[in-house]
Structure formats: structure tokens, C-alpha cells
Amino acid sequence: MAADFAAPGRVVLGSSPGNKQPIFSQATSSLISLVVVVSLSVLLMYLDRRHAYLDTLRTGMTTLVYPIQRAVDLPVRGGRWLVRSLVNQQTLLDENLTLRQQRLEDQHKLQSLAELQAENERLRALLESAARVPEQVIVADLLSVDLDPFSHLILLDKGTRGGVRVGQPLLDAEGVMGQIVETGPFSAYAMLITDPNHALPVRVHRNGLRGIAFGTGFTDQLELPDLPVNADIREGDLLVTSGLGGRYPEGLPAAIVTEVVRDPTDDFARITARPTAMLDRSREVLLVVSRSRVTTEAEPDGTTTATDIVSDEATAKDAPTEEMPAAETITSQDDSSPDQSPDNPDNEQTDDTPEDGDTR
Incomplete structure (x- = not known):
């Protein structure tokens, strides 16, 4: 009964003026909650590691979180796609230009090859023609x-x-x-x-x-x-x-x-x-x-x-045909020739007569 009649203004240990609850009760409850949570976590990790009881739960959580991950990653993926598209377009343009130049070079080589083939055929025909000429x-x-x-x-x-x-x-x-x-x-x-x-x-x-x-x-x-x-x-x-x-x-x-x-x-x-x-x-x-x-x-x-x-x-074709001189005329002209001898009664020339087309 003496405690009930304490002097005014005196604070009783373990209580507050407003709610009259003890201070140590709140700290004790927080500590108990922490111990429970840690114990539960350790238990869950043990069970997951030893018996894989939480695979289904983990799969479900992953399924629920996936749309959020995609939404967060979408801007990054879009930026990468845009950069890759620009790079690919420039690469395609460069490759197209290179292929065009290569095509022109190939066409030039093909034309040169066709020209060389035609020239080879002409030279072969020319050699065959040369073989027919005895000279x-x-x-x-x-x-x-x-x-x-x-x-x-x-x-x-x-x-x-x-x-x-x-x-x-x-x-x-x-x-x-x-x-x-x-x-x-x-x-x-x-x-x-x-x-x-x-x-x-x-x-x-x-x-x-x-x-x-x-x-x-x-x-x-x-x-x-x-x-x-x-x-x-x-x-x-x-x-x-x-x-x-x-x-x-x-x-x-x-x-x-x-x-x-x-x-x-x-x-x-x-x-x-x-x-x-x-x-x-x-x-x-x-x-x-x-x-x-x-x-x-x-x-x-x-x-x-x-x-x-x-x-x-x-x-x-317009020149008149000249008559050959008589044999007597040729004989008379050759009588004084030093090539004539008694052994040549027919008055034949001993030197060679130039062939047609030769110039003496």
C-alpha cells in the first residue's frame, strides 16, 4: 500500500508516464523476432540444401519475377538492338560496295579472258594458215x-x-x-x-x-x-x-x-x-x-x-600478145656468144635463164 501513495513527480522504474508499459518488453520482443527469423532461415537453407523442398517455391518466384526483369532489361536490350542495327546496316553497305567493286573487277577479268581466248583462237588459226605456206x-x-x-x-x-x-x-x-x-x-x-x-x-x-x-x-x-x-x-x-x-x-x-x-x-x-x-x-x-x-x-x-x-x-588484160621470135633469130643473136661451142650444135644457151618474176 505504501507504493500506491508515492510522491507526485517520482517515476517508477520500468514504466513510462504515458502508456505505463515497461521498456524491456519491446527489446525482448524484437530480439525474439530476430532469433525466430534467423532460425527459420537456417532451417530453410538446411532443408533446401539437404532435401530440395523449396525448388517449387523458387520456380514460382522466378516465374513471378520474370516479367519484372524483362521490363527492367527492355531499355537496355532496345539500345543494344538499335546500335547493332546501325552497325549491321553500315556493314552491309560496306559489303555491298565491296561486292560491287569485286563484280566490276570480275567482269573486267572475264572480258579480258574472253579477249585472250579469242586472240588465242585467232593465233591458232594463223599458225594453221602459216603451216600451209611453204615459205x-x-x-x-x-x-x-x-x-x-x-x-x-x-x-x-x-x-x-x-x-x-x-x-x-x-x-x-x-x-x-x-x-x-x-x-x-x-x-x-x-x-x-x-x-x-x-x-x-x-x-x-x-x-x-x-x-x-x-x-x-x-x-x-x-x-x-x-x-x-x-x-x-x-x-x-x-x-x-x-x-x-x-x-x-x-x-x-x-x-x-x-x-x-x-x-x-x-x-x-x-x-x-x-x-x-x-x-x-x-x-x-x-x-x-x-x-x-x-x-x-x-x-x-x-x-x-x-x-x-x-x-x-x-x-x-589489154596488152596484145607478143609473138615469140623465130628460132633463127635467137640462133643468129647467139652466134657470137662466147658460150657457144662446137659441142653445142643446137645453139642452146649454157647459162641459166632467169625465172619468171626474178630481176637480173
Whole structure:
């Protein structure tokens, strides 16, 4: 009863003025809660480790938390996607540019390869053509073409230093092209067989009929105006060089007859032919080196020009046929020759007679 009558203003230990609850009761309850939570945690960890009782709970919690994780990670993933897209676009642009350049280079290489293949085929055909010519040949390249329609001249990359001489025949893989008319140290001009000033002795390969093919100024046409109307020649006949005059080797393909017009009122047939040589396309040509021809042209007094030979061939059809001198005339002229002896009763010449086409 004495405690109830304590003096006013005196505080009793373990109580507060407002709620009259003891202070140690709150601290004790907090400590108890901590001990319970720690014990529960240790128990759960033990059970999870030893018996895996919390796998289902953990899976459920992960499922519930996953949308939140995705939402939090979405801005980061979006930024990465944007950067990767920009980088990929630039990479694709760079790769596209590289592929375009590579495509152009491949196209250029392909074109070069096709050109080399075509050149290889032309050279093979040229070598096969050279094998048909018994004489030695020189390979030359075409540098330029004269644009004058009345003068079919081409410039070659070989000259006198390369063994080229005036009058040498010019061939390609298909047939006769022309002859050299002018030479320099490193280049030479050749006249094509279609030049109006050119004449080519030919014969029909089928029957040996001889004629002269004149240039017309067109790269695909020759004329044979000196054959009679009843001549044995027809369309499709192959014309080859006859070898007369000694300028062109015999038997080379020259032209193919394309038209034969026989007018009974005319004495001569109108015959046109197409050159077998590719005059407007050939780039590699052959120059025939005739040993006798080169030796003759090297002599100071025996040099002849292609213009003289062409002129002689062009006027051959109009020139009258000269009669051979009588045998008595030849005998009388040779009576005083020092080569005649009593052992030669027939007055024959003992020295060799120059062949046709050679110059003494």
C-alpha cells in the first residue's frame, strides 16, 4: 500500500508516464523476432540444401519475377538492338560496295579472258594458215586502217628492221589480204586486194581456169572482168592464187565467186567474188618471206615496187600478145656468144635463164 501513495513527480522504474508499459518488453520482443527469423532461415537453407523442398517455391518466384526483369532489361536490350542495327546496316553497305567493286573487277577479268581466248583462237588459226605456206612467214599486228574509201591501206607494226620488204604478200588465217607497198624502219603499209589499184592473178580451184581479180573499193567485193561469157565458172567456186608473176605463192585461198552474169550481147561475163580473208576484222597477219624475192629486192639494180607489179597486172588484160621470135633469130643473136661451142650444135644457151618474176 505504501507504493500506491508515492510522491507526485517520482517515476517508477520500468514504466513510462504515458502508456505505463515497461521498456524491456519491446527489446525482448524484437530480439525474439530476430532469433525466430534467423532460425527459420537456417532451417530453410538446411532443408533446401539437404532435401530440395523449396525448388517449387523458387520456380514460382522466378516465374513471378520474370516479367519484372524483362521490363527492367527492355531499355537496355532496345539500345543494344538499335546500335547493332546501325552497325549491321553500315556493314552491309560496306559489303555491298565491296561486292560491287569485286563484280566490276570480275567482269573486267572475264572480258579480258574472253579477249585472250579469242586472240588465242585467232593465233591458232594463223599458225594453221602459216603451216600451209611453204615459205617462211613473219607475224605482224595491225596498227591502223586508212579511212580513205578509195585507198584500202593498213599500217603494220613491223618494218625493215623486222624483215619486211616491199612486195611481200599479206595473209590472214582465211586467205590473201594484200601486199606491202611502203616500208619504214619500224612499220609498213600494205595494200589490200580490194583496193581499186590492186590486181591479183587467180585461178578457179575446181578446173584451173585463170583470171585476174581486181579490187572494187569495197571490202567484200572483187571483180573478174577478163573472163569470156562462156567461161567455166559458177557461183560458189573457190578462187586461189595462180602464182603467175611470182608475187603470191600458188594455191592460197583468195575469194569465193558470189555472182556470174552472162549477157549474150557481151563478150565477157560480169563476175564478182567475195574475199576469203577477213579484211575488216583481222588483227594479226602473216607476211610471206620468199627467199628469192628478198634476195632480188636486196640488189640495187633489181628493186621493184608493188605499184609497178600491180600496174603491170592491171594492164595485162589489154596488152596484145607478143609473138615469140623465130628460132633463127635467137640462133643468129647467139652466134657470137662466147658460150657457144662446137659441142653445142643446137645453139642452146649454157647459162641459166632467169625465172619468171626474178630481176637480173
